[in-house]
Amino acid sequence: MMSLSIMMLFVLHSLSHSDARGIREWTIANGLAALALPLVAARGIIPDWLSIEVSNLLLMGTSALMLAGFRRHAGLGTPWPALGAGTAAGFALVAGFHLVVDSMAIRVVVTSTYHAVLALAMGVTLRRTMASAPRRYPVRFTTWSAFAVAAGMLARAVVYGLRASGVLRLDDSPLTIFFFSIGTLALPMLTLGAVMMTNAGIIARATYAADHDHLTGACSRRAFFALAERERARAQRRRGALSLLLFDVDHFKRINDSYGHATGDRVLAEIVLHTRSVVRAIDVCGRLGGEEFAVLLPDTGEGMAMQAAERLRAALERASRAAPGSAGVPYTVSIGVATLAPGETVAAMLSRADQALYAAKAGGRNTVVAAPSGAERLREASAG
CATH class of the missing domain: 1.20.1070 (Rhopdopsin 7-helix transmembrane proteins)
Structure with missing residues (x-):
C-alpha cells in the first residue's frame, strides 16, 4: 500500500x-x-x-x-x-x-x-x-x-x-x-x-x-458549424425544417470608437445573454466572428423563424435602452433569416442569410429581412 x-x-x-x-x-x-x-x-x-x-x-x-x-x-x-x-x-x-x-x-x-x-x-x-x-x-x-x-x-x-x-x-x-x-x-x-x-x-x-467563445460564452464558430451540419442532416433525413438567424450589431465600430473596446466587449456579452433568454432551449447561439452572431433554429420554418427574429430584434433593442446593464450603451441589431431548402448545404443557407443581413443593413438597419427561398431564387433567375 x-x-x-x-x-x-x-x-x-x-x-x-x-x-x-x-x-x-x-x-x-x-x-x-x-x-x-x-x-x-x-x-x-x-x-x-x-x-x-x-x-x-x-x-x-x-x-x-x-x-x-x-x-x-x-x-x-x-x-x-x-x-x-x-x-x-x-x-x-x-x-x-x-x-x-x-x-x-x-x-x-x-x-x-x-x-x-x-x-x-x-x-x-x-x-x-x-x-x-x-x-x-x-x-x-x-x-x-x-x-x-x-x-x-x-x-x-x-x-x-x-x-x-x-x-x-x-x-x-x-x-x-x-x-x-x-x-x-x-x-x-x-x-x-x-x-x-x-x-x-x-x-x-x-x-x-x-x-465556446471565451468572451461571450456563445458557441465558437467551429462548434456552431458542427452543430448546424448535424441539424441539417437530421432535418433532411426527417424532412423537417431548419432555419438560421444571422445578425450583427448596428454601427458597432462607432460604439468601440466612442466608448472603448471594453464597453464594446460588454455589449457583445450582453447580447448573447439576452439572446439566450429569448430563444428556446434547443436553439443554438454562436459567435461567428467580431460582432456577428448566428442562431440555429431546429424544427422551425420560415414563418416561425421570422417571428423569432423579430422577437429577438425587439427584445435586444428594448433591453439595451430600458436596462443598459454593465455596458450602459443602447444598441440595435439587423437580422437576416434563411430557411434550409431541400438539398441545400449549411454554407449555402448561411450565404443566403448573409445576403438578407446585407439587405437589412441597406434598408436602414434595426430590421429583419428574410432570404429568398431556393424556389424563389430559381424563379428570379429564370425571369432575369
Whole structure:
C-alpha cells in the first residue's frame, strides 16, 4: 500500500497545476499514508506509541483529508469541527485501549468504524454530485468504491467486535486476508477515483473552451458549424425544417470608437445573454466572428423563424435602452433569416442569410429581412 500511495503522490503532483479542487487534500492524504504505513510495518521494532497511536492518527487524518478533498471538489464546505472532534475521539479510544486496557481487537473496531463512517460520507457526497458531473463513470466508480470501503470496514468492525467478545477467532482466517486487502486497496481505489474525476473535469473544461467563445460564452464558430451540419442532416433525413438567424450589431465600430473596446466587449456579452433568454432551449447561439452572431433554429420554418427574429430584434433593442446593464450603451441589431431548402448545404443557407443581413443593413438597419427561398431564387433567375 505504501508503494501505491507513493505512486499516487506522483500522479496527484502531475495534476497540481490544473486548478482542480481537492488535489491538495488528496495529496496530503496519500503523504500521511506513506508516513503511517512504515510505522505499522515496524511494529515490535519501534516504540509501540509510534506504531499504534501515531500511525493510527496519521491514517485517520488520511480518511478525513480524502473526505475534505471530495467535498471541496464538489464545491461543498468541510465540517472541520466535526471531523476534528471525531478524530480526537477516535484517537483517545485507540490510546485508551492500548495504554489503559490493551486490546488490539477493540482498537480495530474503533479505527474501522471511524474509517467506515468517513467512507460512507464520501459516497453520499459523491452521489449528490452525480447529476452535475461532466462524466458520470468516474463519479460512479468513486462513489461505489467509497461505499465498498465503508461496507468492508463495517464488516471488519463487526468481526473484530465478535472476536473481542470471545465469540469468534480470526487466527489464520481467510477473513484476516480479506480485511487486510480492503485496508490495502481502500486509499488507492479512492485516489484513483479522484484522479479519474479530476481528469474528466479537465477534459470537460478544455472541451468547453474549444467549443465556446471565451468572451461571450456563445458557441465558437467551429462548434456552431458542427452543430448546424448535424441539424441539417437530421432535418433532411426527417424532412423537417431548419432555419438560421444571422445578425450583427448596428454601427458597432462607432460604439468601440466612442466608448472603448471594453464597453464594446460588454455589449457583445450582453447580447448573447439576452439572446439566450429569448430563444428556446434547443436553439443554438454562436459567435461567428467580431460582432456577428448566428442562431440555429431546429424544427422551425420560415414563418416561425421570422417571428423569432423579430422577437429577438425587439427584445435586444428594448433591453439595451430600458436596462443598459454593465455596458450602459443602447444598441440595435439587423437580422437576416434563411430557411434550409431541400438539398441545400449549411454554407449555402448561411450565404443566403448573409445576403438578407446585407439587405437589412441597406434598408436602414434595426430590421429583419428574410432570404429568398431556393424556389424563389430559381424563379428570379429564370425571369432575369
